[in-house]
Amino acid sequence: MEVEIDEKELKAIGAESLTDGRRGLRIRGWEIESCKRSILTSLELQLWEEKLQTSHFPEMIFGNSSLVLKHLASGTKIHFNAYDALIGWKKEALPPVEVPAAAKWKFRSQPFQQVILDYDYTFTTPYCGSEEVYTNSEEVGRDIVDGGPSLCWEDCEEKIDMVALASKEPILFYDEVILYEDELGDNGVSLLTAKVRVMPSGWFLLFRFWLRVDGVLMRLRDTRLHCIFGESSFPVVLRDSCWREGKFSALAAKGYPVDAASYNDPSIISERLPVIMHKTQKLKFITNM
Template sequence: MEVEIDEEELKIAGGEILSDGRRGLRIHGWEIESFKRSILTSLEHRVWEEKLQTSHLPEMIFGNNSLSLKHLSTHTKIHFNAFDALLGWKKEAQLPVEVPAAAQWKFRSQPFQQVILDYDYTFTTPYCGSEEVETNCKKIASNNSDGGPNLFWEDCEEKIDMVALASKEPILFYDEVVLYEDELSDNGVSLLSVKVRVMPSGWFVLFRYWLRVDGVLMRLRDTRLHCVFGEHSFPVILRESCWRESTFSALAAKGYPVDAAAYNDPSIISQRLPVIMHKTQKLKFCTKL
């Protein structure tokens, strides 16, 4: 769902629409832009397989989709993209979810071959965004070691004020960007997406990985980022990550339904899934000596 930008409200809030037909806005020193394109072509798909050194990728990869939030004065950029997310999937290398019928529904194109599930076909990723500093048109990774600016996330006790975010405030810009999706051959869903909301007071991002293997497992990995517009030389950005997970059998033991149709919306059922990891961090910016 997209929300059309109200130019009058945006002007009152001190912002402006990006030029040249770009999807986004510039406000309080931030340039926020979303990109939505078609899925990877077959050629692009092969290139990604080579780069990621795998023959297994999600059914639908929106490799040219992304969300970018750039702080202009410090050249700091936070962005979300499918390639970096799949790098995280490769690195984490979770064991495959055991599904009795997996040989029938995931590899039905090769029915006479022995099936060995030796990779995480759910494409679960620990990825929660990318950050970098762009100086003189040169991108410097967050783990930079050449003496230039450095970005890192530091654990903190502060929490994102969700009550304040729920207050009535004009939405100057909203968009949802899908990065990849796999329907597990009609036996569930694996979905990675990012949503952004910009208000006069600041911006908020929800980055979500959602997995439902029907009758077996549900997994929800949410990352929320919040920035309040202010006069700081470097903006205060909080990032809160929360991972939830449960089997269908564990939910049934608590009296919850086991019908997969009851679990189509992760936002509604998230509180039923126990938390297995939670942390809050703050983005730090420093220049090495």
């Protein structure tokens, strides 16, 4: 999705592009920035192995890529990155998805090798974003100050208005950031992405983990965030989290196709997968003193 809007048009609606080579936008008290970098180098990967205490990683990790949203008045910062996502993967430690081949599966190894899968090789993560509150114009991160302030999300009955989001409104900024990806040894796909689009009325973000183990299982973990600017200094931000999961055998029992080619686009098949977890929350802003 290409967005072609010049600075005069942005200025007319109270927005401006970020400077200093950064990709993003300032609008209605928000600073939204996407950063896309190449995959980790071997040296960087070695450092991650030491910090995360594991040698198991997705084939492609875009470890220096990120998507960051800052609300300047409140010091609210919401961001998405591969490192924190893999922390979530390691903590959840799901059992490996069983494949029909055998107890031992030739997976991302040399032809003469066989490895026993004793870890979650799908890199499924419960991660739905990182949060910080910064003060005095200096960002204070969780890793810097122990017990530092964090955001407050409250369960709510309000829902993200997807119909309104589908209306034809000018898109001022759009980007998609891939955080990690793995083809599961040509047996499927494991993909973690963050997409954002900014309109005059607000911004919408989709953070998605998509898994397809061919012939066995599909898993979709979506986090949607919608910010409505409104007239108040503190906008309305809703977060919708929905996990779906289903086996190919269950889909076949309902008469759906089971060939992997039919399931390349998670957006199309998401409604076929049973809901495992669903909740909606609203962000409670706290004045930044």
